[in-house]
Amino acid sequence: MATGKSVIRERRRHRGDNRVTIEDVAKQAGVAPITVSRALNTPEKVSAKLRERIDHAVEALGYVPNLIAGGLASAGTRVIPVIVPSLSILTFIEVVHGIQQTLEAAGYQVLLGSTDFDLDREAALVDSVLGYSPSGVIMTGLLHRDSTVRRLKAWGRPVVELMELGDSCLDMNVGVENDEAGACMARHLLERGYRRIAFLGTGMQRDYRARQRYEGHRQALEAAGVKGDLLFHNEEPSSYAAGRRVFLEALEACPDLEAMHFANDNLAAGAILEANRRGMRVPEDIAIGGYLGLPLGEHLTPQLTTVAVPRFEMGVEAAKLLLVRLEGRSPPSPRVDIGYELIVREST
Amino acid sequence: MATGKSVIRERRRHRGDNRVTIEDVAKQAGVAPITVSRALNTPEKVSAKLRERIDHAVEALGYVPNLIAGGLASAGTRVIPVIVPSLSILTFIEVVHGIQQTLEAAGYQVLLGSTDFDLDREAALVDSVLGYSPSGVIMTGLLHRDSTVRRLKAWGRPVVELMELGDSCLDMNVGVENDEAGACMARHLLERGYRRIAFLGTGMQRDYRARQRYEGHRQALEAAGVKGDLLFHNEEPSSYAAGRRVFLEALEACPDLEAMHFANDNLAAGAILEANRRGMRVPEDIAIGGYLGLPLGEHLTPQLTTVAVPRFEMGVEAAKLLLVRLEGRSPPSPRVDIGYELIVREST
DNA sequence: GGTCTTTTTGGTAGCGCTACCATTTTTTTG
DNA sequence: CAAAAAAATGGTAGCGCTACCAAAAAGACC
Numbered sequence: 001m002a003t004g005k006s007v008i009r010e011r012r013r014h015r016g017d018n019r020v021t022i023e024d025v026a027k028q029a030g031v032a033p034i035t036v037s038r039a040l041n042t043p044e045k046v047s048a049k050l051r052e053r054i055d056h057a058v059e060a061l062g063y064v065p066n067l068i069a070g071g072l073a074s075a076g077t078r079v080i081p082v083i084v085p086s087l088s089i090l091t092f093i094e095v096v097h098g099i100q101q102t103l104e105a106a107g108y109q110v111l112l113g114s115t116d117f118d119l120d121r122e123a124a125l126v127d128s129v130l131g132y133s134p135s136g137v138i139m140t141g142l143l144h145r146d147s148t149v150r151r152l153k154a155w156g157r158p159v160v161e162l163m164e165l166g167d168s169c170l171d172m173n174v175g176v177e178n179d180e181a182g183a184c185m186a187r188h189l190l191e192r193g194y195r196r197i198a199f200l201g202t203g204m205q206r207d208y209r210a211r212q213r214y215e216g217h218r219q220a221l222e223a224a225g226v227k228g229d230l231l232f233h234n235e236e237p238s239s240y241a242a243g244r245r246v247f248l249e250a251l252e253a254c255p256d257l258e259a260m261h262f263a264n265d266n267l268a269a270g271a272i273l274e275a276n277r278r279g280m281r282v283p284e285d286i287a288i289g290g291y292l293g294l295p296l297g298e299h300l301t302p303q304l305t306t307v308a309v310p311r312f313e314m315g316v317e318a319a320k321l322l323l324v325r326l327e328g329r330s331p332p333s334p335r336v337d338i339g340y341e342l343i344v345r346e347s348t
Numbered sequence: 349m350a351t352g353k354s355v356i357r358e359r360r361r362h363r364g365d366n367r368v369t370i371e372d373v374a375k376q377a378g379v380a381p382i383t384v385s386r387a388l389n390t391p392e393k394v395s396a397k398l399r400e401r402i403d404h405a406v407e408a409l410g411y412v413p414n415l416i417a418g419g420l421a422s423a424g425t426r427v428i429p430v431i432v433p434s435l436s437i438l439t440f441i442e443v444v445h446g447i448q449q450t451l452e453a454a455g456y457q458v459l460l461g462s463t464d465f466d467l468d469r470e471a472a473l474v475d476s477v478l479g480y481s482p483s484g485v486i487m488t489g490l491l492h493r494d495s496t497v498r499r500l501k502a503w504g505r506p507v508v509e510l511m512e513l514g515d516s517c518l519d520m521n522v523g524v525e526n527d528e529a530g531a532c533m534a535r536h537l538l539e540r541g542y543r544r545i546a547f548l549g550t551g552m553q554r555d556y557r558a559r560q561r562y563e564g565h566r567q568a569l570e571a572a573g574v575k576g577d578l579l580f581h582n583e584e585p586s587s588y589a590a591g592r593r594v595f596l597e598a599l600e601a602c603p604d605l606e607a608m609h610f611a612n613d614n615l616a617a618g619a620i621l622e623a624n625r626r627g628m629r630v631p632e633d634i635a636i637g638g639y640l641g642l643p644l645g646e647h648l649t650p651q652l653t654t655v656a657v658p659r660f661e662m663g664v665e666a667a668k669l670l671l672v673r674l675e676g677r678s679p680p681s682p683r684v685d686i687g688y689e690l691i692v693r694e695s696t
Numbered sequence: 697g698g699t700c701t702t703t704t705t706g707g708t709a710g711c712g713c714t715a716c717c718a719t720t721t722t723t724t725t726g
Numbered sequence: 727c728a729a730a731a732a733a734a735t736g737g738t739a740g741c742g743c744t745a746c747c748a749a750a751a752a753g754a755c756c
Contacts, residue, residue, distance in 0.1 A: 069742035417712030
């Protein structure tokens with residue numbers, strides 16, 4: 001009321017933004033700070049009367065808990081880093097989507113990291129994100145730097161490795177048997193009567209899961225007494241355009257080819273679209289099979305035969321596995337084979 | 349050495365994992381903890397000699413900074429929440445990709461949140477993520493609950509609103525003028541001589557940016573003295589299948605239609621694929637225009653005419669704007685029109 | 697009513713780090 | 727070479743919250 005500026009603040013805040021703290025709420029509700037903490041985190045341990053008073057105070061002051069402080073005090077934040085090789089590849093995005101939706105519903109937040117298929121970057125990222133004291137981690141693949149493996153093992157919290165399945169994982173593993181999936185399509189092509197069958201891929205240097213599928217493909221063909229190492233690939237990233245290019249390359253190099261097994265549906269779709277352009281008949285002139293089960297496949301003419309993998313569900317499954325562990329229970333099995341499905345359509 | 353279990357630990361860790369702390373590093377290097385902190389965060393303020401000794405200690409002990417503790421002490425973490433309506437829509441993912449790549453390179457981590465187009469969920473998410481004391485926030489759209497606006501304004505750190513452009517934003521704004529983009533395609537169709545032109549969309553109830561494009565479309569047509577309110581839409585999510593369905597619906601309801609302006613390329617692609625199936629000629633029987641500039645467009649037969657929006661770049665631009673502010677500078681303009689480009693191909 | 701158990705509330709002491717300021721050491725300068 | 731300025735290092739005190747234990751209050755029981 002008096003003149004002169006009031007220099008002294010009711011509470012001096014050492015630094016940072018002067019947000020409402022749990023102490024403010026406690027004062028307003030006439031209880032101890034710890035009681036507010038309990039009312040917020042374990043409401044069943046606080047009497048209804050106090051709970052209501054505290055809720056009112058929270059509302060009135062617009063209190064938002066400082067998760068960082070809580071995380072420091074309780075040695076853990078409700079954050080789950082999800083580390084994928086790339087965000088430009090639809091597959092990983094769909095997986096992340098499944099993870100994100102499941103975790104967010106359970107009150108966890110996804111911290112996104114991408115490695116660009118570089119294991120050193122992965123190692124650095126893991127180091128970095130562990131600094132956030134996350135509740136668990138979801139990573140891609142079973143192949144990591146030794147330092148990454150050591151650090152995560154020493155860390156001791158739940159880790160899910162995603163995408164492929166293997167004998168030894170860090171902790172938990174959700175994925176698909178890539179070699180079997182590759183063999184599945186190869187066998188289908190054999191069954192259809194094709195004998196001159198090629199595998200076509202891009203970026204297979206970095207994408208060892210595609211190599212695993214090729215390996216399954218090759219073995220299936222050779223088991224049937226058919227030449228299995230007909231392989232066309234280059235190192236550009238997967239795209240419709242890349243699919244068109246390898247398609248033409250293969251056609252030129254091997255005009256008597258009967259069937260093409262593409263490393264993924266993007267490439268296969270590019271090939272079908274190119275065939276459309278050129279007036280080639282699929283599968284009469286050349287049969288085309290893919291992998292993934294992208295929505296586009298069923299809208300093409302001819303519709304694309306593919307080995308579909310439930311990508312979104314893979315993410316959901318990984319998140320669920322993690323949540324089970326975070327609730328202190330242990331999952332029926334730390335290894336979930338998400339499976340695949342051969343969808344036979346018109347292109348073979 | 350004696351018998352009997354040693355009950356006393358070298359250092360009792362009150363709780364949590366017994367990770368290496370800054371104190372351990374300090375002891376090992378023979379300096380004060382604060383000096384380690386400086387060597388790590390502001391190396392130029394520490395003499396070369398000590399810096400080296402500290403780096404060695406860090407290496408030897410495998411020290412990883414606890415970002416949570418650092419965040420609490422300095423009232424801020426290098427985390428940027430990115431809040432999008434959906435992760436099942438490619439557009440948002442590409443934007444997130446651009447953001448993620450740019451921020452990660454600058455040492456920030458993306459915290460992912462999705463609202464499912466629900467402003468109340470957005471409000472709750474904002475409350476929640478602010479609890480992580482992030483350095484800034486990136487959100488989608490200019491439309492928010494009052495409480496969200498109030499909270500972010502009071503918060504006072506950089507906020508970028510993404511996707512559309514408007515007169516008043518919270519802080520910074522990167523996007524595209526949706527009505528102009530819609531008008532652009534409409535004018536192109538007029539120029540081509542089409543007069544019976546319809547706008548086709550899905551999920552326009554929730555996606556008000558599509559409504560803005562329709563509005564621009566309508567006004568452009570009416571400015572040319574052409575009936576502009578020919579609108580076909582339903583509330584299913586955008587997909588190729590949905591595109592095929594509205595395409596057929598519109599065709600049935602309006603057999604004399606000359607051109608279709610789709611709310612996005614997914615729908616437009618579905619329409620072209622359906623036309624392919626039915627042997628309809630595009631653009632002779634019906635012209636088709638899209639919006640977005642998806643890669644698929646140029647591989648279809650006919651190639652899709654579209655209004656392309658640099659989605660990835662939009663994310664990059666948003667992240668850059670944020671980074672400028674985080675470095676304490678202020679950007680030349682808090683409003684970036686990312687623009688769009690009419691790509692005329694074969695379908696019109 | 698008193699004892700024992702259970703439930704509810706509060707006090708204390710950090711979690712691991714950095715802001716702030718004080719102190720020491722080194723460099724600069726007249 | 728002393729005085730002043732600059733650079734390097736350290737001490738202290740929290741950031742806002744919760745684990746842990748102690749105390750108080752409320753029920754349960756004979």
